[in-house]
Amino acid sequence: MNTSQKKQAFNPYLPLDTYVPDGEPHVFGDRLYVFGSHDKEGGDKYCMLDYEGFSAPLDNLADWRSEGIIYRASQDPTHSEKYSYLYAPDVVQGNDGRYYLYYALSYQSFTGPIHVAVCDTPAGSYEYYGEVRYPDGRTFDRGITFDPGLLNDNGNIYLYYGWAISAPQMRHKTKEELEQIRPTIRQVELSMFEKTEEQLARETDGLQGANVVRLADDMLTVIEGPKRIAPGQVDAAGTPFEGHAFFEASSIRKIGDTYYFIYSSEVCHELCYATSQYPDRDFHYRGVIVSNGDIGYHGIDEEHRLAVTGNDHGSIACVNGQWYIFYHRHTNKTCFSRQGCAEKITILPDGTIPQVEMTSCGLNDGPLAPAGSYPAPIACNLTNDHLPDKIDRETPIAYITCDRGERIIKDISDSFRVGYKYFAFDGPVTLGVVVRGKARGILEIATEDGIIGRLDIAPSENWKTLTAPIAANGTKGLYLTYHGDGAFDMKEFFFA
Incomplete structure (x- = not known):
């Protein structure tokens, strides 16, 4: 970093x-x-x-x-x-x-x-x-x-x-x-x-x-x-x-x-x-x-x-x-x-507090910079749109955990979306992800405006780095959605 x-x-x-x-x-x-x-x-x-x-x-x-x-x-x-x-x-x-x-x-x-x-x-x-x-x-x-x-x-x-x-x-x-x-x-x-x-x-x-x-x-x-x-x-x-x-x-x-x-x-x-x-x-x-x-x-x-x-x-x-x-x-x-x-x-003049969403930037003074590396577990969204209520150990879902001393997102399978909000994008940049697992498929890269890139996911016992050129402008979320067989883990992502 x-x-x-x-x-x-x-x-x-x-x-x-x-x-x-x-x-x-x-x-x-x-x-x-x-x-x-x-x-x-x-x-x-x-x-x-x-x-x-x-x-x-x-x-x-x-x-x-x-x-x-x-x-x-x-x-x-x-x-x-x-x-x-x-x-x-x-x-x-x-x-x-x-x-x-x-x-x-x-x-x-x-x-x-x-x-x-x-x-x-x-x-x-x-x-x-x-x-x-x-x-x-x-x-x-x-x-x-x-x-x-x-x-x-x-x-x-x-x-x-x-x-x-x-x-x-x-x-x-x-x-x-x-x-x-x-x-x-x-x-x-x-x-x-x-x-x-x-x-x-x-x-x-x-x-x-x-x-x-x-x-x-x-x-x-x-x-x-x-x-x-x-x-x-x-x-x-x-x-x-x-x-x-x-x-x-x-x-x-x-x-x-x-x-x-x-x-x-x-x-x-x-x-x-x-x-x-x-x-x-x-x-x-x-x-x-x-x-x-x-x-x-x-x-x-x-x-x-x-x-x-x-x-x-x-x-x-x-x-x-x-x-x-x-x-x-x-x-x-x-x-x-x-x-x-x-x-x-925000506390409005009438004293009400509108509900806010979960983000990855939280206490930061504005959106994150699309530069350098970030740990994968700062994801604020991790869903396949039909998650169980509360914790269900039996249901196969992606989750944040510690594995062999590393904090990662584990078991990302078909249709799971990993979301990071927000980044201050300013044009073209290279996105990299560090992954491993037994998956084979496509990882779609998107913002609120639509798909901006794709990565091929293939089986690997060791961590490997995948990169793709992307382009976005303004304050946007970054969403990584997997489509394919098997499951993989993600340790970090970076911009270069």
Whole structure:
């Protein structure tokens, strides 16, 4: 990769061997920090690794730096086989100037209490501080204590959290139909969340949904709430949230006088938002910000998703006047190897955020340059127009993975399209691809304007380079579609 290429930002924005999903972006000082959970490459469970911090200077969002391991699960005194892994965190600056890391441990149990660690700097490392608690010192246990999101609103500390069942078979049921299955849902709540009948009776708004509490200056003690701000699937029928009910991934931002609650909806692949003029009530559903399959963007439906979909989690941040949405994608043909991505968004004068598409350029200051080499896994589209819902290990599909120490796109077969958005084309250029495999066919090269070149794909056990002259002008996507027999892998592509 040439020198100029090093200054560009791609998706995913962290190194290809790094899996930090559930990203909460925050500007602290002159750097943008992302706090997320930490998946293992090719892992078989969520969040198997300890928290690793990352940050970038505000004037160069391509220059990410690892802050190292900022907190370990073993530092929590309740860490055990039952509560093994650090799930999605958030960080907020307290009124004392220190930085507080909120998280929940999980694995064999759905989720434990919300815990807190503290540090004098956002970069860590953090030390265990305590559990969120009632004023009498008892562990706070209202609702489902999962996915904390924090806001320091002019000295008032708000903690948002919650979870809800997301079942496709319940998605289109009426309010009356949902009422009929409430006894079954209650039994699920008793067993899945280890609640007692007494605890469920205290949940006057129901157990499932998004909640908010206000904390004391000690950052641990609940002094107000909980209050329900968004319904889960079982309570959303007949409300503006119907079809986009709260699932998980609570996050909160204040823009001007408006509070933006960002969350993952019942369909899992999308990040939605609701707004209010208050931090703890009257939130109204507004729309979808991003889908990790581009579902809903310009009419794309679930059948024609542009990438394999799965859960999503993230939030928004403003850097030098530009707003971004951070989210994650799924790789390695598993739900457990997720990578952070980001896109530019626009907040319109009426406060709405139009849905944006997934791109390869993400945090870059404009489209990528058609020069130098790029790793194949920065593809933002990888589809044959009939991908399975979520991850299906049995279905033969192209996917991003690590093979013999190299990050590649594996098993590109007939009709699969590999898409990269966007490049600033300026006339003729030579495109090269580095491939291997047992395929024999044609790789069509196209932009939105149509086919601009072709490459012959033939069997090869070793990596080989294929080149073709192409020509395009303006900001365009680059789409590589295979037609033929067998399957091949792709390691990189380049322009010369």
